[in-house]
Amino acid sequence: MQEPSGTTSAATSRAVLFESFGGPEALTVRDVPAPQAGPGQIRVRVTAAGLNPMDWFMTSDAETAARFGLSLPCGFGTDYAGVVDQVGAGVTGFAVGDRVFGGALSRAVADHVVVDAAGTIAAGGDAHHTPDGVDDRTAATLSIAGCTAAAALAVVKPGPGDTLLVGGAGGGVGVFAVQLARIAGARVIGTGSATSADALRALGAEPVAYGEGLVDRVRALAPGGVTAAVDLFGTDTAQAARDLGVPDARITTIAAQVDGITPTNGANAAPGTLEEIAGLVAEGRLRVPVAASFPMERIRDAAELQAGRHVHGKVVVDLQ
Structure with missing residues (x-):
């Protein structure tokens, strides 16, 4: 079997997990085995993750989580941005070192995330090239x-x-x-x-x-x-x-x-929507106000602020 190209040395990485479903109080940061890119996949070293209401709604209880195909232990967050550090066999269009952003359902707040190069947010995750002029923190709010x-x-x-x-x-x-x-x-x-x-x-x-x-x-x-x-x-x-x-x-x-x-x-968004939005950001025609950012260790604070639904803009978790 062809090995993925890129960095493979890290044995563990950090990830935010639910070990029991619930609110922000149930979130924990754990060391987990570093995921590896398989055929058709890329691994991203995540630098920022944006939070959304759906993140805490999906994981509020076991019944709701099951509707989204989630089970324990479960990750948290969907929007991410970062840099490709592994490319699996058969992948075209992405290379180690590329800046990317996208979505990985309920697993984005982690040092590494593996997504399908041709996937969707809900099925395998997806990735898009981050345009020059769009910083990672902003890119992590787009999907x-x-x-x-x-x-x-x-x-x-x-x-x-x-x-x-x-x-x-x-x-x-x-x-x-x-x-x-x-x-x-x-x-x-x-x-x-x-x-x-x-x-x-x-x-x-x-x-x-x-x-x-x-x-x-x-x-x-x-x-x-x-x-x-x-x-x-x-x-x-x-x-x-x-x-x-x-x-x-x-x-x-x-x-x-x-x-x-x-x-x-x-x-329901049309194909190419994210590329168009990222392009508008790069051109300076659309701006994304980031209301607050938190390190991974303060994930509970970040989730509580976002879940309050009174934030003017986006909440971002920094993972650099």
């Missing part, structure tokens, strides 16, 4: 949030002349949705807390407070009406959009289902 935002916008198709209402605009997916919609030419009104107003304006959105009275506040801000909506948090924004006269065909949700409204997720 889940970027694909989810792009998929949501593909449902409602915002463009010039549209006024798009974005629920949860300051969150990890929201920062992408707002900017991608603005790039498409739409006016964007984004819901958030009072403390998120300046952050939303910086992204190009007009802020509006969520909660009771949202419909009236949006009407005051956009007397000409709202033409499309994406709800990135629950169902309140979707319902408000209906009350504002937006047809169901131009409303979507990512975190809940509403009868008559098409839900979506990152798996």
Whole structure:
């Protein structure tokens, strides 16, 4: 059997694991056997891992984990960025030393991750070349949030002349949705807390407070009406959009289902989406605010902050 090319000397590496399902308190850092790239695979020395709500949702209990094909002991985190340090037999398009980013379902917060060179996030993991001009910390935030935002916008198709209402605009997916919609030419009104107003304006959105009275506040801000909506948090924004006269065909949700409204997720993103988003970042047309970063040893703090759902931007774990 052909051995993988690259570094093979490390016998162990660190990984964040769940030895029992639960919240951030169940996360531990362990030394584990260093994974090795097999045929069709590459191994990445991870330098940064971005966190998402799905990370802690998937591992909250055994029943939920089973729906995603996860069992104990289980890793944590999906988005990663780093450098290829092993290439398995038969792999083309990647070489040792290449900077890459991508997703590896519930195993990204680790010193090393092995992914299929031609895989998907959910099946074997995937990898994309990191463009020059995009640092690893930013690249580690792109996969889940970027694909989810792009998929949501593909449902409602915002463009010039549209006024798009974005629920949860300051969150990890929201920062992408707002900017991608603005790039498409739409006016964007984004819901958030009072403390998120300046952050939303910086992204190009007009802020509006969520909660009771949202419909009236949006009407005051956009007397000409709202033409499309994406709800990135629950169902309140979707319902408000209906009350504002937006047809169901131009409303979507990512975190809940509403009868008559098409839900979506990152798996629905079109091929090439991540390359396009990374290119926009490299060109300086899209920026990713990193709200906080933590070393691996503080993974519980990082997970608690992210799980609170009040972060304006992304939370990243540094593994350099």
